[in-house]
Amino acid sequence: MTQSATLAGAFDELADSYDHRHHEEIARVLIAWVAPGAADAVADVACGAGAVARQLARSRPETAPPVLAVDLSPGMVAVGRARAAARVPDTAIDWRVADAVPLPVAGHSLDVVLCASSLHFLGSRALADWRRALRPGGRVGFTLPLATHFRPSERFSGLLARDVPLPHTAREASRWATACGFTEADSRVQVLGTRRVVVTSATSPDGR
Numbered sequence: 001m002t003q004s005a006t007l008a009g010a011f012d013e014l015a016d017s018y019d020h021r022h023h024e025e026i027a028r029v030l031i032a033w034v035a036p037g038a039a040d041a042v043a044d045v046a047c048g049a050g051a052v053a054r055q056l057a058r059s060r061p062e063t064a065p066p067v068l069a070v071d072l073s074p075g076m077v078a079v080g081r082a083r084a085a086a087r088v089p090d091t092a093i094d095w096r097v098a099d100a101v102p103l104p105v106a107g108h109s110l111d112v113v114l115c116a117s118s119l120h121f122l123g124s125r126a127l128a129d130w131r132r133a134l135r136p137g138g139r140v141g142f143t144l145p146l147a148t149h150f151r152p153s154e155r156f157s158g159l160l161a162r163d164v165p166l167p168h169t170a171r172e173a174s175r176w177a178t179a180c181g182f183t184e185a186d187s188r189v190q191v192l193g194t195r196r197v198v199v200t201s202a203t204s205p206d207g208r
């Protein structure tokens with residue numbers, strides 16, 4: 001079985017018992033940290049049940065482009081669609097079941113890329129793809145678990161990308177984003193009950 005199929009299967013099994021409350025809170029923090037504009041072209045990368053896409057879609061004008069929401073797991077996307085129904089217009093989110101790397105968009109076509117709790121599954125190749133997909137000066141926002149507070153099950157440990165260093169501090173997360181080619185990286189640690197996440201925003205370089 002491929003790594004993608006294994007990941008999709010693992011998250012399909014988790015879909016019905018997913019901790020939505022925790023991930024809705026992370027989405028709220030991430031959106032507030034990056035603050036996308038009302039008409040921005042935005043992708044929710046490895047969206048799962050689309051906490052980020054749904055929250056954003058609720059706050060945008062009807063004329064805004066649909067939020068692109070991509071995830072490998074059909075089960076997670078089905079839960080997201082169900083949770084969006086009746087709360088968000090059908091056209092406000094463009095759901096896709098697919099590998100999110102590369103994103104199914106033209107180069108330099110996005111204003112903002114958001115990725116909540118997923119980059120440590122995608123691997124650092126995702127950051128290179130976001131630089132391709134973002135317009136110069138576009139914004140990226142991602143969250144990662146704080147290394148000292150991350151307790152994945154054995155099953156999920158085996159699915160983690162080896163080339164994404166989980167940060168011990170906000171500064172470490174910003175340094176990594178900068179080392180991956182972004183500018184103006186800014187991170188902070190967010191306490192959520194007994195859990196801790198690092199939320200980072202950064203800018204795609206303008207190529208000058």
Ligand SMILES: C[S@@+](CC[C@H](N)C(=O)[O-])C[C@H]1O[C@@H](n2cnc3c(N)ncnc32)[C@H](O)[C@@H]1O
Pocket residue numbers: 007008011023026027045046047048049050051052070071072073076098099100101115116117118121122
């Ligand atoms: C912990 S969940 C986070 C989901 C969502 N972003 C949230 O905040 O609730 C990680 C998600 O990453 C997805 N995923 C992992 N690797 C992926 C890939 N290469 N392409 C698309 N989705 C992927 C999984 O299917 C899962 O839904």
